[in-house]
Amino acid sequence: MASTTPCLALLFVLGIWAFQVSSRxxxxxxxxxxxxxxxxxxxxxxxxxxxxxxxxxxxxxxxxxxxxxxxxxxxKKYKLGVNEFTDLTNEEFKSMRNGYKMQRSTIVASSKTSSFRYENVTAVPSSMDWRSKGAVTNIKDQGQCGCCWAFSAVAAMEGITKLKTGNLVSLSEQELVDCDINGEDEGCSGGLMDDAFEFIISNKGLTTESSYPYQGVDGTCNKKAAANHAAQITGYEDVPSNSESALLKAVANQPVSVAIDAGGADFQNYKSGVFTGECGTSLDHGVTAVGYGEDDDGTKYWLVKNSWGTSWGEDGYIRMQRDIDAEEGLCGIAMEASYPTA
Structure with missing residues (x-):
């Protein structure tokens, strides 16, 4: 029996060596x-x-x-990563997922006020995250429908509804896609958050997501489902254009609809960190600024809720660099921001 011990030891050593070689x-x-x-x-x-x-x-x-x-x-302060869009060209991705119409000057707005209610705000918190205050619903997914404008407007409306009533209610984007079709808004073919606010005001509210579920395609307006209004707004205001300081005052007080240039490959493949570009100012995507803060290395950022599902970005969110030299902000985030009032 004793003579087998060296053999067993040798076999053990050879086994480890073989495993290491095969692993390599x-x-x-x-x-x-x-x-x-x-x-x-x-x-x-x-x-x-x-x-x-x-x-x-x-x-x-x-x-x-x-x-x-x-x-x-x-x-670089951000990382790219594989997500559910990795089998799409950038052109395909933009055509499916974006849909903001950069046509602010053509809007005839009867419910928009020229005032900016936060103009005289002199102090804001050093950071803000409306998620932690219960004013942001879960990340949604617009699918292959260019109705980002509807998701942006609804997220801002969900926020102000929570602040005014104390209740966070998931509202219906599909109602906007199907029923808001008489102006610039064209469902999956694109639209504007301001026009969405106009429709919501004239419609005297929106119904819930559960009453009018999202389908991701253009449909016929279901007036019966839309009749039960779950939330209302009284008006909306534009944030003074090309002013990150004005946008900061607004976001410190409520979630804000913003338009950005999200057409670049880095944006499509964004995974984590503070996004610093590359992007321009050809606004093509509607999202919602739901906070702001400062990264560990001192980089200031906007916290932005997207509508591309949770596999994209930081569980569906992106942090975008704030306080850059350009007055329009990174990716044009300060160019055409607005928020509903209630």
Missing amino acids: SIPEASMSDKFEQWMASYGRVYQDAFEKDKRFQIFKENVEYIESRNAGHTA
Whole structure:
């Protein structure tokens, strides 16, 4: 029996060595493996092999872009990452997910006031997060419908409703998509938050999400479902344009609808951190500023609620750099901001 002990010891050592060698020889998952894993994670199924191969090539290019951007910008304050949009080209992504119409000058607004109620505010908190105050509903997903404008307006209305009544109610974007069709707003084909506020006022309110659920497509106005108004607003105001300081005063007091340029590849693939660009000022997406703060390294940011689901960004949110040199703010966030009143 004693003679078997050295043999067992040798086998044990050889086993460890073999495991270490085999571990080192296992290659990193190939791009095709990553794609298959990604498809399984997001339940993606393609109509045929041609479509799958096309999407794989786009996925591969996006992953390579993400990895090169993350590796090549070590000082960058944000990271990119794979999400449910990684099989889309940037043009496809923008056409599906954006939809803000940069046409403020054409609006005939009967309920908008020229005043700015927060103009004389002299002190604001150093940070604000309306989520922690119960004034923000869960992240929603607009799907392949360019009605970001509806989600932005509804989020701002949900916020002011909570502040005025004490109740947080999830309101219906689909009612806006289906029923607000006589002006600039065109459902999945785009619209404006200010026009949405106009409709809500003339309509004497909005119903709940549960009463008029979101479908992600243009539909016929369900007047019966829309008849039970769950919340109302009395008007709305525009934040003075191109002033981050004015926007700060507004966001310190309530969630605010903002328009941004969200067309860049970095925005599509944003994962975490304080976003510092790249973007311009061609406003194409409606979102909601629900707070602000300062990162650990001192970088100031806006806390922005998006409507692209929770796989995008920081569980559906993005922190965008605040107090930059350009008066319009990063991605034009201070250009066309507005909020409802109640």
